[in-house]
Amino acid sequence: MNNLLEGKKGIIFGALNEMSIAWKVAEKAYEQGAEFVLTNTPVSMRLGEIDELAAKCNTIVVPADATSVKDIENLFAVTMEKFGGKIDFVLHSIGMSLNVRKKRPYDDIDYDYLHKTLDISAISFHKVMQVAKKMDAVNEWGSIVALSYIAAQRTLFEYNDMADAKATLESIARSFGYIYGREKHIRVNTISQSPTLTTAGSGVKGINGLMDFTERMSPLGNATAEECANYCITLFSDLTRKVTMQNLYHDGGFSSMGMSERAMHQYNKSFDECECDKID
Amino acid sequence: MNNLLEGKKGIIFGALNEMSIAWKVAEKAYEQGAEFVLTNTPVSMRLGEIDELAAKCNTIVVPADATSVKDIENLFAVTMEKFGGKIDFVLHSIGMSLNVRKKRPYDDIDYDYLHKTLDISAISFHKVMQVAKKMDAVNEWGSIVALSYIAAQRTLFEYNDMADAKATLESIARSFGYIYGREKHIRVNTISQSPTLTTAGSGVKGINGLMDFTERMSPLGNATAEECANYCITLFSDLTRKVTMQNLYHDGGFSSMGMSERAMHQYNKSFDECECDKID
Amino acid sequence: MNNLLEGKKGIIFGALNEMSIAWKVAEKAYEQGAEFVLTNTPVSMRLGEIDELAAKCNTIVVPADATSVKDIENLFAVTMEKFGGKIDFVLHSIGMSLNVRKKRPYDDIDYDYLHKTLDISAISFHKVMQVAKKMDAVNEWGSIVALSYIAAQRTLFEYNDMADAKATLESIARSFGYIYGREKHIRVNTISQSPTLTTAGSGVKGINGLMDFTERMSPLGNATAEECANYCITLFSDLTRKVTMQNLYHDGGFSSMGMSERAMHQYNKSFDECECDKID
């Protein structure tokens, strides 16, 4: 390994199990010499295997509901105490929609659920940064990354109000990135990742057909969770200090494709008649 | 006039006084042969002169808080009764932030206020469409427009959480536009308008300096409220039936400018020394 | 009709036959009260039926190769003489690639052909505007439109160097739009149209499968040539005076879609096995 993050400290939100992107980020960051605290909601901690990850990375887990300013304050306090000072990076990998879970179609959503979707999946990112800034918890030239999805720009059926949440998340990255940049030289970016078969991702209906399509559309194929983790490492490193307020596609080229030969070829097969049908 | 909207019915949200874009849209729509109902919150109705506008346009005002599903349902019921059937267009021109009003800086915002900002300025747009669709209140090939601002893409200091609200609004336009389009052939777009000296606009701190800058940056100068109203007419007309899920810049070219000669010339003057200073 | 273009004069490039978008624009512009001159290359004039169109629209055809500054100068001179003064609008609907025609794959293109592709499909637009401006041939608040395609932003297999030509075309629209805007208040925009079955469009390999896909992806379906013509009318009218330097998608929503239910459903059929296959 390259010790790209040697001496750097951080906080990683959202590792549930080894399919999680946040899990892979933790592993890669550890390999690259970083120290960090892991965090997730108490519920997710029970469901997942985050303690295993903590053991592997020689660190602790601090439970926190990312919609709770109080919990976030406690998380930063514990983290800063553990490291004896400020941190250098944060990963935000958090998203949940009750409208999706309860199968409310987008033209019949529940507005309390929508506020929750926004609170959990987008506003939590603002809360993390507002708390961090007030507590002066991040070193100059630190790096903050949230995971997003192309649904923020282009509508995908069934993705529901998570699309609006991701658009809000990316806006918060820009809005806070401006403030955090001018005052503390801290950069804030989002990574717009390929659809990924995490526990969260597999909850999205029809994800398999979609992933086949995006795999064939993307010249390099879908990006995996592990590859996403590698990309995060570059954004946490000192080599990307002037990249901020950006939404960065990490998707094998999907976002810049209109139609690939492979996807068109597969699509056209859908019109093939069965030989037996033809005989009839 | 061209009778571009002859036979069309609509609802116009957000006319406060004659500086309002919605006010100008009402005037232009009336000139073009449309019939419509005006609506605003009870508070805005008291502060403004919307009754004058209603008289001029030979119509009624139906009070409605656009965050209240019940109020919106009533508005559509009254409107459909008045016109004896469905409508063809909706203008959403609504935005408000308590964080802006109470001068909470973006790194010290109140999260209840943020939820209100999103509810009033963005989610209300979803509510209008969800109610309209459930009540089957809009004719096939109808047109729905909301007013937005470039802060949804690029950060402007002091614009605060309204930037996030506009990003959410534009996302809702896409997300609901997909559903409304595939099921009812109804199109949904946002217009991203130049900064405009409406009552709402003049509340934004430093708006004058900004408007001077955008005036000099934009090859055609800032777009006025009246010009914006003309543009809305084209989007309500049958000539734009296949334009949907778009954010359309109506800004004299500002959004496509990196730097104009006029703005650079003015900026460079800021470095001029006084002659008297030089003498000293 | 609405007499939206009453009193306006123009030049329309690129009408070949009644499938052409430019042909439809001519018909619609005529209905809306405009007068204009038609133009195309001598070769296209022989292949097509432009004289019929001229008769229908009570006008003349002036042959011009849009890559020839001399021809364009003559075209504007004849036009201004015919109308006794300046014009108000121009439609540029021109594109051709020898690399496409000669089936040179994009990783084995001929560079002389590429220069020709750019000259015919993009630089011709600059030439038209540079000549027009030097001859002071367009009235204040005139409107210039070129037709583009989403390949300028997203790669489509087989579209070849026409993608680069469209990207260049859209850049020229911005670059010249700035100059023409600040000096003459003339606006310059491109329309990014759905794939359309014109004579030119049908030359693109695999256009049928692609058009089926875009039809199912777009909530409003593909936009037709006639609908595109209607949209052009709004851009030539006085109702869109402050829209400039924009690339405007006229595509039934395609550009803002990530995946639609209809397209996904069709795509997934491609994996169905034949019943008879299963029996075997």
Added chain:
Amino acid sequence: MNNLLEGKKGIIFGALNEMSIAWKVAEKAYEQGAEFVLTNTPVSMRLGEIDELAAKCNTIVVPADATSVKDIENLFAVTMEKFGGKIDFVLHSIGMSLNVRKKRPYDDIDYDYLHKTLDISAISFHKVMQVAKKMDAVNEWGSIVALSYIAAQRTLFEYNDMADAKATLESIARSFGYIYGREKHIRVNTISQSPTLTTAGSGVKGINGLMDFTERMSPLGNATAEECANYCITLFSDLTRKVTMQNLYHDGGFSSMGMSERAMHQYNKSFDECECDKID
């Protein structure tokens, strides 16, 4: 250093002197363990100090005019011979406009010069990749980067036809990136860098005022050539394998800013009257 490019070979176009971004990339790549060949036109080689750089990086300089397919073929042949095999990365940092040099305004450009601008600044990138692919000169998962500028999206006065060249360049990156990705897993991206005081950059009229403006607009300030080189390293490394067909802003946040407090403050000073003026 982190040995991020250990074992990797490459070709770096465009190092003129130590102000050049390509020069800094060479230095950083060398520090990170890469081996590479330097190249520039014979003229630039005479004007610059590239031999010094070659000595420092323990390598050779192979002259090549990047508009000449023959020269590029020779360059790759010599390079592959030197390294005994394929390479892993290419940097394209090439741009020149005779219209800019000869001070032809954008509404009076010479079209032969325009073709040269496109040939040198954009099509050369296609030529490099087409030759490389035909010679099978790049390893699987290789990385190709070209330097671009925001003028590709937003017009800057005096940037002239270089804006169109950059738009074409970015399109070529996408178009070829699709082909190179699907067939060889090679990624192709452009970096959109802050205005930079290189020898090329300082030729752009009014660059100083512009750089002051972008410095104050960008929350992190303008990105330097050295920082750009660091960013290039991440794109050449194996940590960014699924990033392709992207235009990546490396600009301190400028591209996502509408207006910063610092820039507005400076702009507003331009309206200050002199005290002595006021007294009179």
